[in-house]
Amino acid sequence: MTTATPPLSGTQHTIRSGAYEAVIASTGASLRVLRHGDRDLIVSFDADEVRPDYRGTTLAPWPNRIVDGTYTFDGQEIVAALTEPERSHALHGLASWVDFAEVASTESSVTLATTIAPQSGYPWRVRVETTYALAADGLTQTVRARNLSATPAPFGTGPHPYLKAGPAPLDEWMLALPAASVLEVTPDRLSPVALHPVADHDPDRFDRRAPRPLGDVQLDHAFTDLETDAAGTAVLRLTDPSGVGVEVTWGAECPWVQVYTGDKPDGATNPAHRNGVAVEPMTCAPDAFNAAVYDYDAGLLVLEPGAEFAASWRISAL
Secondary structure, X not given: OOOOOOOOOOOEXXXXXXXXXXXXXXXOOEEEEEEEOOEEOEOOXXXXXXXXXXXXXXXXXXXXXXXXXXXXXXXXXXXXXXXXXXXXXXXXXXXXXXXXXXXXXXXXXXXXXXXXXXXXXXOOOEEEEEEEEEEOOEEEEEEEEEEOOOOOEEEOOXXXXXXXXXXXXXXXXXXXXXXXXXXXXXXXXXXXEEEEEOOOOOHHHXXXXXXXXOOOOOOEEEEEEEOOOOOXXXXXXXXXXXXXXXXXXXOOOOOEEXXXXXXXXXXXXXXXXXXXXXXXXXXXXXXXXXXXXXXXXXXXXXXXXXXXXXXEEEEEEO
């Protein structure tokens, strides 16, 4: 008996509810397709394609970067593999290229899971389980982590979808970003420097609390001090001049959000240049595994042995 070889992005899981359809690829538990009616809400990729640009992947056990791949935890200096060699950082955790197995599924939801094995750059065993669920209000992803190790483990998580507001070019999309502070980074390596109020630090670029067109602004920055409703929910909206759009909502478990306008060094000659806006709610700041060196709260989570943690976010059509 032969077993069919799965496509390059892994086993495909299609879920549907009302006008929504999503396809999740098992490699990295990646959101590969999200549609509402005939409209794409994210930048998709082909099933039989190595996932480009971390599109839609689940970030764990850290989102964003560990500067120089080096951190100290519980008195031990640890060196992780430099998965962003051009900047010499450890990028986006360890789960992005792991195959997640199906745990449960319905017509409108699927739960996938993997266990991060102890290794030299992260010597803990952590089970990561994620559920994608469609409903009338959109697609909700929930990530749950459990520390299976005998010692405390640092942990962080987040998603990496590239959103599409509508048919107009990205420069014409309106961005409403409910954040009062932005993390300054070095221009070459994107290493954290300092936290600033958006009202005082290049506000034309970073203060997006009132919706404004993106124009030619380039963003690859983390924001915090989020404005939320009474339930602690933050809402980021991207809207197209045609009147459609997409929004991401998330709770207090993610006090940070990374926003990246998808700028490529080779510019418009690259088909992926500015074709979507990556919106990444995060449980912690960039380089949070080195939280002690910063004068702001980087939000590092520490999971005690046997402890569990969960965070959720939702993508909805406007």
